[in-house]
Amino acid sequence: MSSGTSELAWFKSSYSGSEGDSCVEVAVAEQAVHVRDSKDVTRPAFAVGREGWGRFVRFASER
Known part of the structure; x- marks a missing residue:
């Protein structure tokens, strides 16, 4: 994860x-x-590709 x-x-x-x-x-x-x-x-964040994030949001909104 970048510090930016x-x-x-x-x-x-x-x-x-x-x-x-x-x-x-x-x-x-x-x-x-x-x-x-x-x-x-202050804890490290993580990054997810935009396509993967879209799949996650679709999955979560179906629940």
Whole structure:
């Protein structure tokens, strides 16, 4: 994971509660979607290819 994730525009789902706990944040970049723990943004994020992220979102929205 590159150290350049701090420049990304991170956001949480609109379904996240106002307490801010138990959430992940995502940032969409040209080649990948980056994911991190919103409770501890100093921990490493991970990146998923845009196609893989799309498959994940489709799968999750079917549940």
